[in-house]
Amino acid sequence: MLTTESHAGSVPIHLVHEETFEAWRAGQSEVVRNWLVANAFKGERFKIVLIPGEQGTPAAVVVGLGRRPARDEFSCWQSAGLPDRLPDGRYHLAQSLSDAAATQFAFGWLYGQYRFERYRRAAPARAISLQVPANVDIAELERLRAASALARDLVNTPANDMTPEALANAALEVARRYECRHRVVVGDALLSERFPAVHAVGRASAVAPRLIDFEWGNAAHPKVTLVGKGVCFDSGGLDIKPAASMILMKKDLGGAAAVLGLAQSIMDAKLPVRLRVIVPAVENAISANAFRPGDVIATRKGLSVEIGNTDAEGRLILCDGLALADEEKPDLLIDMATLTGAARVALGPELPALFASDDAMAAELVKVGLAESDPLWHLPLWPGYDDELSSKIADLNNVSASGFSGAIIAALFLKRFVSEARAWLHIDLYSWNGKDRPGRPVGAEAQCIRALYAFLKARYVR
Known part of the structure; x- marks a missing residue:
């Protein structure tokens, strides 16, 4: 208090x-x-x-x-x-x-x-x-505390209660509180609404996949769109994870949780932006109708994707969400996802990996993150690795045949689905604290919310 x-x-x-x-x-x-x-x-x-x-x-x-x-x-x-x-x-x-x-x-x-x-x-x-x-601005701190608590609550809640439907309900609660225009596309409607990749990943679950989409703000303001990976539990699909790797997979919605926390902060502070939030919410489960290694699936962008590994599902649901966001040519498009173990190997759990279409913007966000004790680290969208995503039967594969540079490969995959946004930031975060430290117990960690909020405030508030 x-x-x-x-x-x-x-x-x-x-x-x-x-x-x-x-x-x-x-x-x-x-x-x-x-x-x-x-x-x-x-x-x-x-x-x-x-x-x-x-x-x-x-x-x-x-x-x-x-x-x-x-x-x-x-x-x-x-x-x-x-x-x-x-x-x-x-x-x-x-x-x-x-x-x-x-x-x-x-x-x-x-x-x-x-x-x-x-x-x-x-x-x-x-x-x-x-x-x-x-x-000290107490109202501002309370705003950020509430956003962090929202994100941590969503990540800490186990998958039996934090289903795709529950995640959608949590998002809608935020949207309704700030009188947002909102919709949820559920189940087979994802196909008719042109979200085939979200449907392919989530169709094996007992709880139907869905895409949450809400908007807020003055249409005259700069368009900022947030896309969050909402994998409520990731078994790995048919390329099943070992038990030790599956135990924390309730946290695979960490990107969606952070996006909702950030969106709440933006709307509560009435930042002068036109905000859009897109969250594809699925469970990557195993059933008779699960998508398979070797399948070729369609995407909203029109690119076909060969499935090299069903455990690289986050980028598949994000590609449909990013394609939707990109269609409006936003001033700034940000996606957040607990995407790759490679980012953790490179940077550890405390440093989310940042990829950007604009290096100067990335440098500014890194600077802001350090000042906010909410750090990120800039990694390159190295074009020399782009051919690692090649496929002999589809436009691209969802994984590389190489074991190297996995975080960069995933970012390059997502980049294929962003062509119209004026600027794009991709953040590969962990959303979890694995060791007890003073004030930071084992459990969900609200990463990047404060850094991005301060960055957006400096960028758009004059």
Whole structure:
């Protein structure tokens, strides 16, 4: 919880780096200096010390930030673990921070209070709050917190409850809240509406595949279209995944979840864009009518695709969504997907891979992502690999015969379906935190929402 109440009666939080800790400690009382020595505290990252008061309650908190970075910056992850590690009470920052640093601190405080308790008894409510300085926009932080929570809830929900129908209902809830024009194309209607690739991937599931499409905003504003991969569970299809690779496949809708969170932020802030959101929602299941390796399927773009591997299904549903989006020649087209293991091998789980039609735009987004503690890393749409998608019987294959550069190959596949948009960004993200860290428990991670929101705000708000 964030408040703007007076600091009176609240506990100060001191932030210290390792390099400046001794100088800071020297300015404290002898009791505090001795207490810090007794706790072997030297300003290490994520380490905190509670300074006891006369009544045994905390009189102050000292938070270690670790080594001072080359740039003067503060990451939200340095504060995200504090609400869990501090006792109930009211707290405030002891020192003044820049607008950016204070905002990062306050957002981390909010992000760290997320809980996913749908399937277990809820923990008792905490009575802990942070008095934020005047240079923090609480409404903006609450907007981003809600968007992150929406995305994390969707990814954390298991596939028995987060079906393609449930994902569509979640998207429609957002659309109706902001009075969007919306439609959902379901089942065999995908064929008559010219979404054959979405239908091919999702037809084997007991829950029919569908495509969610909603629009918002003034038609006179620049057109921004978001496309999110909504694979609610990925068995791999007939090229079935091993059990170890299947266990986290409820998170394969991470791109759709991030797109919905970002869309909610854009609409809530009333950014001056004409927004369109497209989410193909399927389950890649195994049944008698499942699509097969070696099949040739049609796409909305008119390109035929030979199926080299049924486990490369995300790019198939995205290609229909991208083709639909591209038909309107948007000012900016962004797709987000948990697309390739190759991106994780190259960059790990914390760095989504970014591909762009405009290198200068990509560089700007990378810069914004670093400032927002929501990083991305730019990889090339290397044309030399384009022939890896060749097929002897179709316009292209959905995979390469080579085991190399899988994230780039997938991006090049999608690029075939984007020809009219003025600019295109493709983001291959993980959407999951695989290890417990302060404020970042194992589970869904809301990646790229803050970076893209800040990027769009800087691009379109004048």
